[in-house]
Amino acid sequence: MTRPGLRDLILLEAALEVRLSPRGDRAAVRVEHPRWDDNRYCRDVVIVDVASGEQRRLTRYADCQQIRWLDDDVLAVLKSDGSTEGMQQVHVYEGLVGDGWQVTDAEHGVDAFEPFADGIVYLARKDDDPRLEAREERFGTFQHVETDPGRTAAYYLDLARLADHERSLARADKDERELLVRPVIELSALIGEPLAIQSVVTSPAGDSVYVNARPTDELTTSIRASVHRITVDADTAVAEFVRRETARKQRDHDAGIAEESDERRDQRDLSYLGTAQRLALPTRAAVEAVSPDGTGLVVRFPGRDTRVSTNAELWVAPRNALTEAATPDEARRVLREVTAGVDQTCFSPVWHDHGIDVVHAEGTRWAIQRLDPEGTAAPRRIDTGEVWCHASFHGSFHTTPSGRVSFVGGSATAYPEAWTVTEEGARRLTRLGDQVADWDLGEVRTIRWTSKDGTEVEGTLRLPPGFDPAKKHPLAFVVHGGPTWIDTEELLPMTARRYYPEAQLAAQGVIVLHPNYRGSLGRGLDFQELNVGNLGVGDLWDVESAIDHLDGLGWVDTDRVGCMGWSQGGYISAFAGLHSDRFAAVSVGAGISDWYTYAISNDIPDFTRDFLGVDLFGDRSALVASAPISGLDGANTPMLIQHGAKDQRVPLSNAMELYRGLQERGVPVELFVYPDFAHPVTRPREHHAVLHQNLAWFSHYLLGEELDLVPGLTPDGPEPAATR
The missing domain is CATH 2.40.10 (Thrombin, subunit H)
Structure with missing residues (x-):
């Protein structure tokens, strides 16, 4: 049996998504694989014949973010070339062969798309905003926080007419080309206000598009989200748009007008395109699905209250009943969970x-x-x-x-x-x-234990290859983010291939435990809310109780215990390292240091208020009790910190606070900042670095090996074994 190195993990191909064709005889699979020379991940599409299992690649070395079947042998793909300059556009593969037909040409790229009527509806950032351009011309560039409107638009593109349009372009001379009109209409213009559109859900009946939006680009304005139903006869609307635009262009050409003015464009009558209605839905509601006949809607929203810590259920209602509701209370009366x-x-x-x-x-x-x-x-x-x-x-x-x-x-x-x-x-x-x-990756199994307050907790355990229950092993926790998420029984989870080298640690005799601490998914909604008002403290109960449970089995050496995690897992690891003496070392990835610092500078301040139940600018005692940094004076656990410089979810100031504080107290600490990344790390070479740093850190503190966080590489020399 082979024991893989770190690069072996990163080089693995992984399936991301699969969709069957309407008839079910073919499957389109998105597969991720690294392109090491370009330091990027490719996400290509593979077509599989379901009956025979025969496979062939539809794309090569592309970055395919979305796939949708338009027919049994027609696939639409949202892709770019993977370069930093490459813009995502929708490509259509007719007959599932060739290079694909690029059907969109959005200046800033396409964010997402869905099939609709005889074409697609796609989201893209608007090319220009005359008001913002006028403001910048006079006052320069600035952002009015939580006030500047979003600039996402929803467009409908008729694919059959686009094919005719492109054939006409190919035959036309220069003057004729200037009069041709691309068959795409801006559906969201019917709403009458600029928005940051988050998603669209199209009706299978081909008569309506549902737009989920918030007023600005900032996540903080999600509490003011809105849902709009756009009713449109797509074929008639596009035909009339092309007719009117062709006539306007001809008039302007005859009058010597080179380009339509912004003022004149804003005064256009768009009522012929269709109608738009804002639905009177409850706060934080979004439409997520439409019935096959278009008459029913699935709506997600939290029925109990509007806190982000509250579970959002799925509700159904007749479309007409929701469109007739004048208030959210009326809508609630027709919605059924x-x-x-x-x-x-x-x-x-x-x-x-x-x-x-x-x-x-x-x-x-x-x-x-x-x-x-x-x-x-x-x-x-x-x-x-x-x-x-x-x-x-x-x-x-x-x-x-x-x-x-x-x-x-x-x-x-x-x-x-x-x-x-x-x-x-x-x-x-x-x-x-x-x-x-x-x-040889060891054995993965589920275990359960009782936490300090009597709560049953479970997690997934990786036992080392050739595990000997009579021997005491080092123990390493890998803590998931969220907190509303879960680690499942997986042979080789994403975190093991990108962040935390559990396979390599297990190969050296370390037991690895993924705890699904209170607040995780999978154990019911009551368990899911046990961390509300109890972040950090309750999490530590769950982790320390797992140590006691495994110690009771005689499996672990309690002097050699480590803890690592990213995001919420990084916060829990930091809390464990600063509030407990039971850990030999911890690794904090994009973790929170102090709740007040975090809340006033991140892009989701409601998280802190709702999960801790505090007034951020009132009594801060609850913030202090659950903050890792509040345990600084008693800290002695070595800490590795990894953080993205562009992180808005957990700003870099959190990492700096932990780093400076531990330095001042003389506690071993190392900080690695990744300048090109926000909350996650997304490139293979940097994943290699993250994996290596964690392997070196815990190999040193749990196994006694020499600490080599940044191996010395020579241009022509061999790669050190620990980094392979």
Whole structure:
């Protein structure tokens, strides 16, 4: 058996998303793999024949962010060339061959798109804003915080007319080309105000587009989010737009007008395009799915209160009842919670001919549930066999209109693959697991223990290869972020391939535990709220109790315990390092040092107020009690800190405060700042650095090896073994 090096982990190909064609005979799979020379990840599309398993790459060395089937042999892909200058545009692959037809030409790139009517609806930042340009001309550049309006627009593009338009362009001379009109209309202009559009949900009936937006680009204005229904006859609207624009261009050409003025453009009558209505929905509501016939809506919002710490349920209602509601209270009366039978947070609803499919955590696994929109039948779990869906932000699963399910998933013994569910069970579509077939990664299992307040907690444990229960092993915690997230039973999770080298530590005899501390998903909504008003303190109870549990089994050396994590996991690691004497070393990735410093400078200040239940500018005692930095005077645990310089979620000042404070107290501390990154690290070479620094840190403090955080590399010399 082979024991992989760090670069071996980064070089692995990984499935991100899979979608079946409408007929279900083909699957499009997005696969991520590194291009080391360019220091970037490629995300390419692979087409799989479901019956035969035959595969072929549709793209090569591209950065494909989104895939949508337009027909059984037509796939639309949102992609760029992967360069820093490359803009994302939508490309259509007809017949699933060739280089793809670029159908959008947005100046600042396309953010997202969805199929609609005879084309697509896409989101893009508007090319210009006459008011902002006039302001800049007079006063220079500045930002009016939480006031400057968003500049995202939603456009509809008719693909058949675009093909005709491009053929006409190819045949036209210069003067004729100036009179031709591209068949794309700005649907969001009907709303009548500039917005930061976050997503669009299109009706399968082809008559409506639902726009989820907030007033500005800042996340802090999400509390003022709005939902708009745009009703449009797409074919008629585009035809009339082209007719009017062609006539206007001809008139301007005849009058010698080279370009339409901004003032004249703003005065256009757009009512012929359709209508827009703001829905009177509850605070923090968003439309997430539409019924196949377009008459029903799935809406997400927190039914109890508007705190960000409160679970947001999924609700259904007739479309007409919601459009007729004049107030949020009236809307509440027609909304019915469809997830009431599932005691978990449900994600990614897909409404199809046989129900509404969602994904949710279930213990240390993910489950796909089929819900009854009418509420008369109990939720039904989709049987995925010996593997389970791996939920992520990339797209955890997909269901076709006829109810065929596909997903990316694996298990404690199986590397993630693309799968589809058939009558015979789950069918594997890829063979990515062949990459790790001869790797010895130890054993992954779920364990449970009782925390200090009597709460049962669980997590996933990786035992070293050849584990000997009679021997005491070093113990390393890898703590997930969120906090509303989960670590599941996975052979090789993303964090092990990008941030924390648990496979390498396990190969050296270290037991690795991912604790699903209070507030995590998977153990019910009551457990999910146990950390509200108890951040840090309760988390430490859960982690320290795990040490006691494993010590009681005789498995761990309690003098050699480490803790590491990113984001909320970094905060918990910092809290453990500064408020406990039970850790030999900790690693803090993008972690919080002080809640007040964090809250007044980040992009989600509501998080601190709602999770800690405090007035940020009143009594700050609760902020102090749960802040890592408040334990500075008693600290003696060595701390490694890793942070992105451009991080707005957890600003760099948090890392600097920890670093300077520990320096002043004479505690061993090392800080690595990644200048090109925000909250996550996103490039392979820097992932290599993060992995190496963590491996060197814990190999030193848990295993007694020499500390070599920045290995000396010579231009022609071999790469040190620890970094491979």
